Amino acid sequence: MSESGRGPARWRVVAREPVAEARVFRVVRLRSIREGGQGRAEADFFAIDSADFVNVVALTEDDRLIFVEQHRHASGELTLEIPGGLVDAGEDPVAAGLRELEEETGYVAKQACVLGTTRPNPAIMTNRLTTVLALGARPVAAQSLDEHEDCEVQLLAWDEVLARIDDGRIDHALILASLLFEMRRRAGISASAS
Amino acid sequence: MSESGRGPARWRVVAREPVAEARVFRVVRLRSIREGGQGRAEADFFAIDSADFVNVVALTEDDRLIFVEQHRHASGELTLEIPGGLVDAGEDPVAAGLRELEEETGYVAKQACVLGTTRPNPAIMTNRLTTVLALGARPVAAQSLDEHEDCEVQLLAWDEVLARIDDGRIDHALILASLLFEMRRRAGISASAS
Numbered sequence: 001m002s003e004s005g006r007g008p009a010r011w012r013v014v015a016r017e018p019v020a021e022a023r024v025f026r027v028v029r030l031r032s033i034r035e036g037g038q039g040r041a042e043a044d045f046f047a048i049d050s051a052d053f054v055n056v057v058a059l060t061e062d063d064r065l066i067f068v069e070q071h072r073h074a075s076g077e078l079t080l081e082i083p084g085g086l087v088d089a090g091e092d093p094v095a096a097g098l099r100e101l102e103e104e105t106g107y108v109a110k111q112a113c114v115l116g117t118t119r120p121n122p123a124i125m126t127n128r129l130t131t132v133l134a135l136g137a138r139p140v141a142a143q144s145l146d147e148h149e150d151c152e153v154q155l156l157a158w159d160e161v162l163a164r165i166d167d168g169r170i171d172h173a174l175i176l177a178s179l180l181f182e183m184r185r186r187a188g189i190s191a192s193a194s
Numbered sequence: 195m196s197e198s199g200r201g202p203a204r205w206r207v208v209a210r211e212p213v214a215e216a217r218v219f220r221v222v223r224l225r226s227i228r229e230g231g232q233g234r235a236e237a238d239f240f241a242i243d244s245a246d247f248v249n250v251v252a253l254t255e256d257d258r259l260i261f262v263e264q265h266r267h268a269s270g271e272l273t274l275e276i277p278g279g280l281v282d283a284g285e286d287p288v289a290a291g292l293r294e295l296e297e298e299t300g301y302v303a304k305q306a307c308v309l310g311t312t313r314p315n316p317a318i319m320t321n322r323l324t325t326v327l328a329l330g331a332r333p334v335a336a337q338s339l340d341e342h343e344d345c346e347v348q349l350l351a352w353d354e355v356l357a358r359i360d361d362g363r364i365d366h367a368l369i370l371a372s373l374l375f376e377m378r379r380r381a382g383i384s385a386s387a388s
Contacts, residue, residue: 007263007272007346008263008264008265008272008344008345008346009265009344010265010272011265011267011270012270013267013270019214019216020213020214020216020221022213022214022221022223022240023240024240024318025240025242025318027214027216027221029216030267030268032267034342038344041342043342045267045268046216046217046218046219047267047268048219048242048268050318069201069202070202071202071203071204071205072313072316072317073205073207073224073226073239073241073317074224074239074241074242074315074316074317074318074319074320075313075316075320076205076206076207077313077316078201078202078204079313079316116362117362117365118365118366118367118370119266119269119271119273119365119366119367120315120367120368121268121314121315121366121367121368122266122268122269122271122273122366123266123267123268124218124219124244124268125268126268126269129367148228148235148237150202150203150232151202152201152202162378165374165378166378168310168311171311171312171313172312172313172315172316173312173313173314173315173323173367173368173371174314174315174367174371176312176370176371176374177367177368177370177371177374179374180359180370180371180373180374180377183374183377184356184359184360
């Protein structure tokens with residue numbers, strides 16, 4: 001319990017002012033006010049506006065997960081990730097996930113649904129991350145990458161995924177969050193089968 | 195495989211230029227060059243520089259996890275998180291985790307170690323996130339919060355943590371990534387006990 005016993009203080013944003021544009025994101029200053037039990041306060045906080053993210057847990061018919069290996073510019077390293085990207089304005093997250101899956105890997109799925117919805121970083125990012133489950137994925141097309149994109153497709157069985165989590169090869173935190181949902185789904189299937 | 199068969203293209207940063215300062219992070223422009231098999235290219239990418247993050251999986255002696263509920267300014271929502279924060283310059287991540295644990299909750303642990311190291315978002319953030327495991331945590335002090343910080347402490351048994359992942363109450367992706375490491379640790383203990 002907080003010392004007040006009234007729950008954590010809440011703030012409301014009274015003004016949003018753009019600070020910097022950076023192509024795929026924008027920095028905004030949030031003029032914010034706290035009212036209520038903890039006393040009135042006024043302060044500025046900075047946040048990053050971005051389109052929503054989508055990650056896709058895509059399974060082939062022989063139950064392998066589709067991964068892509070690609071260079072990431074902020075870390076300067078190659079990462080092993082599940083497919084994903086930005087949700088276009090007005091686009092359904094499941095449709096966005098299937099679009100990114102096909103663009104990055106050439107795979108198309110038979111069925112898809114939302115596996116989980118999260119906040120990538122609610123302290124400094126305003127957007128959401130949806131994890132989509134795509135089943136029965138088959139390679140039907142060539143990759144269709146953006147100008148500076150280059151992905152290498154890898155198919156991994158679930159025990160190989162766990163091994164690469166444990167040895168640190170899969171180390172992108174937002175990918176790990178999406179894989180946690182898949183881990184819970186698999187635990188649910190095991191529980192109902194036993 | 196990529197069509198080239200040479201692995202994904204890699205880039206190197208040749209210049210870093212600050213674009214905007216936002217207190218806990220800074221936007222930088224990365225002038226980057228790609229060389230090798232995919233052909234030479236030059237482009238600018240934007241990234242967010244921040245101090246490294248630390249999250250703490252802190253267990254009490256009766257095996258409950260310590261959570262804090264707090265308002266997050268970018269999402270405008272209350273979130274249920276494990277303790278964490280920014281690693282100070284030159285600070286050891288385990289020491290940073292124990293410091294954040296004590297400041298946010300008043301709990302002090304008997305033992306601590308690194309549970310996993312990740313990238314919060316290697317596409318746009320340059321920093322790392324370390325997850326620290328802290329054992330034998332006991333309440334010994336009052337909270338010591340920053341001016342605009344207000345956290346409410348909650349203790350949750352592991353099955354309650356899983357229930358709150360499944361119902362979406364715990365939805366901070368970086369917290370989920372840290373909890374995935376704890377899930378793997380518990381799976382390892384179960385496997386070695388059976």
